[in-house]
Amino acid sequence: MVITNKSGRTAVRATALAFSAALLVAACSSGGGGGGKASQSTGAAKAGSGTKVTVTETEYALKLSRNSFTPGTYTFTADNAGTTTHALEVDGPGVSDVRTKNISSGQNTSVTVTLKKGTYKLYCPVDGHQQLGMKTDVKVG
Ligand SMILES: [Cu+2]
Incomplete structure (x- = not known):
C-alpha cells in the first residue's frame, strides 16, 4: 500500500x-x-473456619499436629519455633500457591484451605528452606 x-x-x-x-x-x-497475584489465590477458604492443625517450623523441618486427613477445610497455623524467618505454603489439588505471610521467630500465622482427596505438599516458601527439609506431604483420603 x-x-x-x-x-x-x-x-x-x-x-x-x-x-x-x-x-x-x-x-x-x-x-x-486466575485472580490476583496476592497470597490468597486458588483454594483459599474462609479464614479460621477449618479444623485446626498446628505446623511447628524449625530449622529446617515441619512438624504437624495431626497425621491423618479426610477431605474438608483445614486451618493450618504455622508456629515459628525456629530462629529465622519462615512461612507456610500449601499446594495440591484445587489449592495452588496459598501461603501465609513471612513470620519471624516466635510468631505464628495461619492459612485456611479446603483439601480434597489427594496429596498436598506443605512447605516453607522462604528461599532454600524447602530444599533444606522444610516440606512434608499430606495425604488426604
Ligand atoms: Cu523456612
Missing part, C-alpha cells in the same frame, strides 16, 4: 491504534482469569 496523501496516512495510523488496543484487551482478558 502506497501512502500518497495526508488522509491516507491518518487512516493507517488509526488502524494501527485500533489493532494495538485490541491486543491489549486480548492480553488482559487471557491473563486476568
Whole structure:
C-alpha cells in the first residue's frame, strides 16, 4: 500500500491504534482469569473456619499436629519455633500457591484451605528452606 496523501496516512495510523488496543484487551482478558497475584489465590477458604492443625517450623523441618486427613477445610497455623524467618505454603489439588505471610521467630500465622482427596505438599516458601527439609506431604483420603 502506497501512502500518497495526508488522509491516507491518518487512516493507517488509526488502524494501527485500533489493532494495538485490541491486543491489549486480548492480553488482559487471557491473563486476568486466575485472580490476583496476592497470597490468597486458588483454594483459599474462609479464614479460621477449618479444623485446626498446628505446623511447628524449625530449622529446617515441619512438624504437624495431626497425621491423618479426610477431605474438608483445614486451618493450618504455622508456629515459628525456629530462629529465622519462615512461612507456610500449601499446594495440591484445587489449592495452588496459598501461603501465609513471612513470620519471624516466635510468631505464628495461619492459612485456611479446603483439601480434597489427594496429596498436598506443605512447605516453607522462604528461599532454600524447602530444599533444606522444610516440606512434608499430606495425604488426604
Ligand atoms: Cu523456612
